[in-house]
Amino acid sequence: MHNSKRQKQSGIRRPRTKAVLYASVTLAIGLAGVSLSASPVLAQAATVYSVPAGALDTALTRFGVASGIQVLSDSGTTSRLKSPGVSGARTPNEALSALLSGTGLTYRFAGQKSVTIVNPAADVGIHTGATQLQAIVAHGERAGWGPVDGFVAKNSLTGTKTDTPLMETPQSVSVVSAEQIEAQNASSIGATLRYTAGVVGETTGAADTRYGGLLIRGFDMTGEAFYRDGLKLPGTSYGDFQALDPYGAERIEVLKGPASVLYGQNGPGGIVNYVSKRPTDTTFNEISLGAGNFDTFETQFDFSGPFSEESDWSYRLTGVGRNAKSQVDFVDDDRIFVAPALTYSPDEDTTLTILGNYQRDRAGWGLQFMPALGTVFDNDGRSIPTNRFLGEPDFDYYNTDQGSLGYMFEHKFSEDLTVRQNVRYSHLANDQAIIYGGGYLDSATGELSRWSDKGSSRLNTIAVDNQVQYEVDTGPLSHTLLGGLDYRWTRFQDISDAYTVDPINVFDPVYGSDPVFSRHSNNTVTSQNQVGLYAQDQIKIDNWSFALGGRYDWASTDLDNRLAGTEVDKSVSAFTGRAGALYTFDNGIAPYVSYSESFLPPLDVSATGALFEPERGRQWEAGVKYQPPGFDSYLTASVFELVRENAIRWDAVGGTWEPRQTGEITSRGVEIEAVASLEHNFNLRASYTYLDVEITKDPDGGNKGRWPTAVPQHTAALWADYRVESDGFLDGLGLGAGVRYVGASYGNDANSFKVPASTVVDASLSYKIEDVILSVNATNLFDKKYVASCFNETFGCFYGERRRVMAKATLRW
Structure with a gap:
């Protein structure tokens, strides 16, 4: 048996019944005879969290996005619970403890980037022979490629090629979400960037049916800066891929400044991904x-x-x-x-x-x-x-x-x-x-x-x-x-x-x-x-x-x-x-x-x-x-x-x-x-x-x-x-x-x-x-x-x- 890993529109995994997987996870915990108290995470680096009080599933998703940690949970246990939220700079242990406060649940880290939410009562059931037949839900995985809830992206892959919070990326990265593109009815790449700092996306006017011209940080980057999913799309003197319709984009990201270390040959203004x-x-x-x-x-x-x-x-x-x-x-x-x-x-x-x-x-x-x-x-x-x-x-x-x-x-x-x-x-x-x-x-x-x-x-x-x-x-x-x-x-x-x-x-x-x-x-x-x-x-x-x-x-x-x-x-x-x-x-x-x-x-x-x-x-x-x-x-x-x-x-x-x-x-x-x-x-x-x-x-x-x-x-x-x-x-x-x-x-x-x-x-x-x-x-x-x-x-x-x-x-x- 296996559990699918696809990404859904909301950023939360679709619950699926995977009895063997969930039972084996909880059984392994029980047989190990390990205490159900929170285990130490391997890297205690602090991250700034802004998770409001509300549904626990939503709170865990926001935690996963901000921390880059995959959270596995039992959907039947978490779906009806509320979380008090967490804010400010916290280690993962501190943040999870705050999020789970009052829920009766705890957690266990399986590695640096994976944590399982544990129900002590359910674990007792394992020891007495009961079998748990609930789904595993993964929260916050590969958030840098995924949809953005609203206008605010928390993670990006463009800045580092790893799923890194923008708050931890030491270079300017702007993200235009699909929701913003829809709200402004932007019908060209240049139009999506009208409200982005450091970018002028229509230097030759929006009547330009080709691609409109592109300046990033004062440099003409037309024909040089356009990437799709991290791979470059170069242009010629007469044609350019930059005319690609933005309706097909989950997000448009701009990494400002030189980016050759990760992306090879490009100009100094930056890239549009x-x-x-x-x-x-x-x-x-x-x-x-x-x-x-x-x-x-x-x-x-x-x-x-x-x-x-x-x-x-x-x-x-x-x-x-x-x-x-x-x-x-x-x-x-x-x-x-x-x-x-x-x-x-x-x-x-x-x-x-x-x-x-x-x-x-x-x-x-x-x-x-x-x-x-x-x-x-x-x-x-x-x-x-x-x-x-x-x-x-x-x-x-x-x-x-x-x-x-x-x-x-x-x-x-x-x-x-x-x-x-x-x-x-x-x-x-x-x-x-x-x-x-x-x-x-x-x-x-x-x-x-x-x-x-x-x-x-x-x-x-x-x-x-x-x-x-x-x-x-x-x-x-x-x-x-x-x-x-x-x-x-x-x-x-x-x-x-x-x-x-x-x-x-x-x-x-x-x-x-x-x-x-x-x-x-x-x-x-x-x-x-x-x-x-x-x-x-x-x-x-x-x-x-x-x-x-x-x-x-x-x-x-x-x-x-x-x-x-x-x-x-x-x-x-x-x-x-x-x-x-x-x-x-x-x-x-x-x-x-x-x-x-x-x-x-x-x-x-x-x-x-x-x-x-x-x-x-x-x-x-x-x-x-x-x-x-x-x-x-x-x-x-x-x-x-x-x-x-x-x-x-x-x-x-x-x-x-x-x-x-x-x-x-x-x-x-x-x-x-x-x-x-x-x-x-x-x-x-x-x-x-x-x-x-x-x-x-x-x-x-x-x-x-x-x-x-x-x-x-x-x-x-x-x-x-x-x-x-x-x-x-x-x-x-x-x-x-x-x-x-x-x-x-x-x-x-x-x-x-x-x-x-x-x-x-x-x-x-x-x-x-x-x-x-x-x-x-x-x-x-x-x-x-x-x-x-x-x-x-x-x-x-x-x-x-x-x-x-x-x-x-x-x-x-």
């Missing part, structure tokens, strides 16, 4: 229908559960279908997304989860390259409309298909030794034809020159991450050791052709120009192999938590330029390290300090066909984390200095885009973030970021001492929502509101002009009637017209998203 929805251990069904402005019609569905009551298999099927236009004329935004998943748990120690997805986007080219004159500045009292399309309706398109298939395997050889293997194959196919602005020919009349390009990308990548985790004590020190070997192979082909096209009047456009082929501009095949060997030690002693890590990377890149008939290759290697220390005071305050490094061999090539030197990054960070006792909340404040060497920037030259490698960019900043899910169904998220970013070396560009484009000095956001619970007609009414501020940014590297700051308001209204939720969301409620960013004055400005309204009806059963 898309954590996929996984099969649940209880049946869960959801379907919604929605409609909104821009002729938007959308359906979403999410079905999950075990195949049968006693099955070792469970499933999940998540999907989105959308037919829509956008705020830009002639630009569609249609999508089909489906993500099947299967989990097999033959016993308590083994789990295999198979994850797949397919996404089909059929859209126009939403990114319009506007001049600053007419967007940022008035053009003789005139402004270019935000819905203006600068292309040709019969020519422009932007079509992408992406898909992946992989698995996540875990096996525990003992309570202390665990092995994992995560594997994924991913494919991206992009075809596009675009016409975009090239600057005024006559600003007085509004006549604008245009460039045109048609191209395609085909990308394939395989990623494998092998991990061994071992937990051991050495004297007073408790260690969580992690060793890993990962491999990634990426191959893609970018093809593009340049076209000539007639000008257009931005104030009175006349369409119908037929672009004429000019020349083949690009046909390159790029292949890269990367191998990394890494190790990490998380050490706990009393109230101290330490993290030490190191990694060595080997990478080889091959570029086949089929137009020039040349082939170049480059092999590089590098060591990166990370170290951090954190101390948790008894009042819940935890100051920390850390140092981390990054390493990135670029896939981009110069205009001459040469491969660039690897980018390097290094960061010092110090901060404080706080979990107020008795409140389900999490607050962080941090300061950092982050340096990016050999940074790559993109310029438009003669109608084509060319990368160049600058010397160095330094970013210093302050981040403050607070998230709370309080009593009476009140959720809150607030953030503030201050940046001081400077181009500190630029041997060829002459921009030393200047501020990089599109990077705001100040950003701030606040969101709050509340659902009424009463006996009257207001019961089930939900209200939400948010405000987002993005400060002014420079519109070019010469810093000759600024894009003004913008403030927009979001709002939501919902009503829950039994299993049905009716909701309306509005982003940019007051329809503010603003420019999201510019990268040059001539043709490089992008409008932000105007008001978007979406009404939905959701059924859950």
Whole structure:
């Protein structure tokens, strides 16, 4: 007999009748003749707990999440009991004693990470020959991958690759839960990050039907930072996996700062980790229908559960279908997304989860390259409309298909030794034809020159991450050791052709120009192999938590330029390290300090066909984390200095885009973030970021001492929502509101002009009637017209998203 180990939606295991297992556990205790008093836990490190009084099962789940300890209990014994709760910094022994106070139960540790709740009366029954036929329920297991109850995540795997409380992770990690994504009706990765400190997820405006651009801590991380379930999804010059629909995510996590020690080749800003929805251990069904402005019609569905009551298999099927236009004329935004998943748990120690997805986007080219004159500045009292399309309706398109298939395997050889293997194959196919602005020919009349390009990308990548985790004590020190070997192979082909096209009047456009082929501009095949060997030690002693890590990377890149008939290759290697220390005071305050490094061999090539030197990054960070006792909340404040060497920037030259490698960019900043899910169904998220970013070396560009484009000095956001619970007609009414501020940014590297700051308001209204939720969301409620960013004055400005309204009806059963 065995007991399944799958994760359920609430984070609590589904009770299953496993008589032999439970009887053997209690019988072993009785035959050992050991006292039923609480046994000592192997590592007496204190953790900050915030578990309110209430149901004992819920309290044990919260304890398991906060401590990282698996709690086994008899569902028949615990299901009707209440716990007085526990708060403040406590050792596991102290916390469990407090939680079980008054219940008549005690506990026994089987190892560092496993504890069994024991009923002394039931144990007497064992001695007299009675057999206990109750279920074992596991609480708080692998919380870092699981669903978040409300807005506040307690654990994360992204920061350390082990299931570690955020309060014990000495680096900034932000978690956006599925509940927050739903509450804000976020339909893109950039939109999910609107209220996250240190991140600007829509630098090119939400009308960008590709992926919207991404800044983390002042650095452009578009195409470099996106991961799914801890495995990297690299992009090409034309296409990117970052368009993945957020409805398929259980949570979106941002690890800020260099992360190469655990994740290999990436830029210094950080990573965005898309954590996929996984099969649940209880049946869960959801379907919604929605409609909104821009002729938007959308359906979403999410079905999950075990195949049968006693099955070792469970499933999940998540999907989105959308037919829509956008705020830009002639630009569609249609999508089909489906993500099947299967989990097999033959016993308590083994789990295999198979994850797949397919996404089909059929859209126009939403990114319009506007001049600053007419967007940022008035053009003789005139402004270019935000819905203006600068292309040709019969020519422009932007079509992408992406898909992946992989698995996540875990096996525990003992309570202390665990092995994992995560594997994924991913494919991206992009075809596009675009016409975009090239600057005024006559600003007085509004006549604008245009460039045109048609191209395609085909990308394939395989990623494998092998991990061994071992937990051991050495004297007073408790260690969580992690060793890993990962491999990634990426191959893609970018093809593009340049076209000539007639000008257009931005104030009175006349369409119908037929672009004429000019020349083949690009046909390159790029292949890269990367191998990394890494190790990490998380050490706990009393109230101290330490993290030490190191990694060595080997990478080889091959570029086949089929137009020039040349082939170049480059092999590089590098060591990166990370170290951090954190101390948790008894009042819940935890100051920390850390140092981390990054390493990135670029896939981009110069205009001459040469491969660039690897980018390097290094960061010092110090901060404080706080979990107020008795409140389900999490607050962080941090300061950092982050340096990016050999940074790559993109310029438009003669109608084509060319990368160049600058010397160095330094970013210093302050981040403050607070998230709370309080009593009476009140959720809150607030953030503030201050940046001081400077181009500190630029041997060829002459921009030393200047501020990089599109990077705001100040950003701030606040969101709050509340659902009424009463006996009257207001019961089930939900209200939400948010405000987002993005400060002014420079519109070019010469810093000759600024894009003004913008403030927009979001709002939501919902009503829950039994299993049905009716909701309306509005982003940019007051329809503010603003420019999201510019990268040059001539043709490089992008409008932000105007008001978007979406009404939905959701059924859950």
